[in-house]
Amino acid sequence: MTDVAARAKVSLKTVSRVVNNAPHVQPELVERVLAAVAELGFRRNLLASSLRSGQTTATIGLLIEEIANPFYATIAGTAAEIARQHDTMLIIASSEEDPGRERQLLRDMCARRVDGLLVVPAGDDHSFLRAEVELGTPMVFLDRPAGGLLADTVLLDNRGGALAGVRRLVEAGHRRIGILLDSIGVYTMRERLDGAQDALAPAGVPYDTRLVRDGVRDPAAAARAVAEMLERPDPPTAFFSLNNRITLGVIEELHRRGSDAALLGFDDFDMARLSPYPLTVIAYDTRELARAAAELLFRRIGGDRSWPRTIVLPTELVTRGVPPR
Amino acid sequence: MTDVAARAKVSLKTVSRVVNNAPHVQPELVERVLAAVAELGFRRNLLASSLRSGQTTATIGLLIEEIANPFYATIAGTAAEIARQHDTMLIIASSEEDPGRERQLLRDMCARRVDGLLVVPAGDDHSFLRAEVELGTPMVFLDRPAGGLLADTVLLDNRGGALAGVRRLVEAGHRRIGILLDSIGVYTMRERLDGAQDALAPAGVPYDTRLVRDGVRDPAAAARAVAEMLERPDPPTAFFSLNNRITLGVIEELHRRGSDAALLGFDDFDMARLSPYPLTVIAYDTRELARAAAELLFRRIGGDRSWPRTIVLPTELVTRGVPPR
DNA sequence: TATGGCTTGGACAACGTTGTCACAATAGCG
DNA sequence: CGCTATTGTGACAACGTTGTCCAAGCCATA
Incomplete structure (x- = not known):
């Protein structure tokens, strides 16, 4: 900035005023300063600027x-x-x-x-x-x-969303619902699981921990979990997947098997509409x-x-x- | 930092040395400085730091x-x-x-x-x-x-990828290929289009501009464009979509119509494998x-x-x- | 004991900018 | 004509940090 000032033959402060569009500078000086700025390729240092002026x-x-x-x-x-x-x-x-x-x-x-x-x-x-x-x-x-x-x-409203979704499954007559989640350590997963329980309890559907899989981190793991559950003696008739990464894997496995289990997924996603398998999602903006x-x-x-x-x-x-x- | 120095009863520079893990400071002083830092909730100002030290x-x-x-x-x-x-x-x-x-x-x-x-x-x-x-x-x-x-x-390698993909379509016998692109103003689109032409020309397939749609910005527009082209007297037997947003719309429309046109898309995407419609994609990492x-x-x-x-x-x-x- | 090196701490300036203040030049007024 | 406003300009300090330099203390060596 000093160089610009020297080149434009004005003081440092005037240069500062020009680059900040401050009022009260003669048009002629503004010209000179801008010319010098362009010639020297000067670029204001925002670090110094915010250091000095403090707040923002x-x-x-x-x-x-x-x-x-x-x-x-x-x-x-x-x-x-x-x-x-x-x-x-x-x-x-x-x-x-x-x-x-x-x-x-x-x-x-x-x-x-x-x-x-x-x-x-x-x-x-x-x-x-x-x-x-x-x-x-x-x-x-x-x-x-x-x-x-x-x-x-x-x-x-994770809990409310899960409640509404699972309630719909229960109302459709499902009593064995496989639930797949990423990690119980994550707040949203806990809330969604709680919401599911909120829907099961008043309907008298037991909460069967054998139908709940924690640690399902990717679509492949979801597919494996679905396969295992479906091979149990009394397989689930519906699945609730607690996030969209899991939903993807579930869709793939259910589609592959030609299963007719119902699927509820938390999170909507772009390609849900292209899914080869019918599903209901808990969507939000x-x-x-x-x-x-x-x-x-x-x-x-x-x-x-x-x-x-x-x-x-x-x-x-x-x-x-x-x-x- | 001055406050910290005062509190720890050392000089400013010593505080600086401590917060920068510089060597040559008595362990006892380090203690005192860190204590003062914690008590006063001091946090180094990286703006000032990089202003002073210059480069990074x-x-x-x-x-x-x-x-x-x-x-x-x-x-x-x-x-x-x-x-x-x-x-x-x-x-x-x-x-x-x-x-x-x-x-x-x-x-x-x-x-x-x-x-x-x-x-x-x-x-x-x-x-x-x-x-x-x-x-x-x-x-x-x-x-x-x-x-x-x-x-x-x-x-x-946009051009090479498009060339390989379209060549495959041509080799499969397709001679009317609908091409959909976002905007000819974008470099990648131009390259991909050039690649398509590189494949068509040596096979003696004419480049029919009526089968090329520019300005297809979203899946809905892609679906409309596909619908229009399919309703022409001699509809395309294959489509080449120049990005994945377009591919989505094409899939949807082709699937909806139960069409058997071949589909080639530039860009792979997560759910391509779940597509209800067969497609070939030009993928990259x-x-x-x-x-x-x-x-x-x-x-x-x-x-x-x-x-x-x-x-x-x-x-x-x-x-x-x-x-x- | 004198000399030199090493360790540790501190004074000071500087990074690039802007806020404060003062001053000069001009205009407006009685 | 002198007085006050108003406008334009500049000198200077300060933002929070760190590099440079120096001094003081200590130890080891000659």
């Missing part, structure tokens, strides 16, 4: 589990879009469900002085963020609640989830100091798929 | 077209993973195919002094980045080449594309000043899908 870096952090997963990709896309509306850049990092890594990444983002944080929690203790919150960094948790920290949160969280965050960044809020978004039961022949 | 911000920028698209989400995930291996954060932004926005976002990233840039170009003139390149910011372009700028580039680009970028950041390189990754013809009955 025009950056927010987004912490998710895994970027490549379409659910999180949708969240990231929506967050980026809303960030852009506020002329803000987005730093994205994946925790890969590792609390230690989550902690390190969040600390790093804070050290970079992000204006706010959007977090899909991996761990269950976020008290280490308390100092940061008190220091004034706004943060909003989404999809899962923070642990040990009172903070803004946007959730889905991922974009809305991200939008609600991001907009709340920017309200906080804008100075909203009201009491932390929890928003729960509804789910919807959708029947999809091509009927089997 | 431990941040790279990734510019893509649209985060929520699985192709770009995969790229982002891979880039984030490799960035993490280098203890680097990732700033992601979407250009939404808008050259003006691309320019603004890249400028902004440069102003934030990213250590390097990973760019899927939207525009066709990137000469505005020349100053930045000369200033020493490494950048690698992927999926599409940069315009008016000699730079590292990682591409797919998106992760490999991103990995090659990111690793090249970090080699540049690490000081590799060799001549800019262009890497072209191969594609593969894969037959997928459930045969129609």
Whole structure:
């Protein structure tokens, strides 16, 4: 900037004024400065700028589990879009469900002085963020609640959605329902399982733990679990898969076997409509989830100091798929 | 930091040494400093740190077209993973195919002094980045080449893939092939179309522009285009869809009509295997594309000043899908 | 004992920017 | 004509950190 000033034969401050579009600079000087900027290829250093002016870096952090997963990709896309509306850049990092890594990444983002944080929690203790919150960094948790920290949160109605879906299965007469889940350690899985139990109990359907498979991490594992259950003496007549990765594997296996078991899946997905096997899904609006969280965050960044809020978004039961022949 | 120094009764510099794990500090003093850091909730300001120390911000920028698209989400995930291996954060932004926005976002990233840039170009003139390149910011372009700028580039063999795929259709006896593409303005689409022509010409199959539809932006448009073409007096016996969004719509329409047209699609996708309609896809390894680009970028950041390189990754013809009955 | 090296701590400036303040030049007023 | 506003410009310090340099203390060696 000093070089630009010298070249344009003005003071440092005038250059600063020009690059910040500040008023009260003669048009002629503006010309000279802009010419010098162009000639020297000067580019403002935003690091120094936000260091000096203090408050804002025009950056927010987004912490998710895994970027490549379409659910999180949708969240990231929506967050980026809303960030852009506020002329803000987005730093994205994946925790890969590792609390230690989550902690390190969040600390790093804070050290970079992000204006706010959007977090899909991996761990269950976020008290280490308390100092940061008190220091004034706004943060909003989404999809899962923070642990040990009172903070803004946007959730889905996991329990209600599972309740409605499983109730439909029960009402259709199913009494042996195979349930497949990723990991009981994850909040959303626990909620969905609870919702299923909420539907089974009042209908007098026993909750048979032999029909519940934890640790189903990918489509192949889901297919194997389905195969095993179907080979039991009294196989399930319906399956409830607790996320879309699992649903994929279940569809494949049921289709392969020409089974006529009913299928209920949590999470809708793009290609559900192309499924060769009929299925009902518990759908929700991922974009809305991200939008609600991001907009709340920017309200906080804008100075909203009201009491932390929890928003729960509804789910919807959708029947999809091509009927089997 | 001054407060921490006061509290620990040491000098500012000693605190700096401790938080940077620098050697030559008495263990007792380290204790005192860390205690003060904890009590005061001190957190290093990385902005100031990289401002002072000059060179590195431990941040790279990734510019893509649209985060929520699985192709770009995969790229982002891979880039984030490799960035993490280098203890680097990732700033992601979407250009939404808008050259003006691309320019603004890249400028902004440069102003934030990213250590390097990973760019899927939207525009066709990137000469505005020349100053930045000369200033020493490494950048690698992927999926599409940069315009008016000699730079590292990682591409797919779009033309070769399309050639191989269409050749297979021609060899199977197809002479009327409907081709659907997003936008002729996009580099990859042009290359794929050229590849198709490369296969048609030597086989003596005329290139009938009435069988080529540009501007097919979403599955619904693809379905409509297929419907129209099939209602012509001499309908195509095969379709070549130039990206996976289009392929989805084509599958749906062909399946709905019970058509027996052959289908070739550029881009593989997760659920291709579940397609109710048989299809052949031109597949490639998106992760490999991103990995090659990111690793090249970090080699540049690490000081590799060799001549800019262009890497072209191969594609593969894969037959997928459930045969129609 | 003198000399030199090594370890440890501290003073100071600098990174690139902007806020504060002061001053100069011009215009408007009585 | 002198006075105050108003506008345009610049000197300077400060943001939070770290590199450079120096000094003091200690030990080992000559």
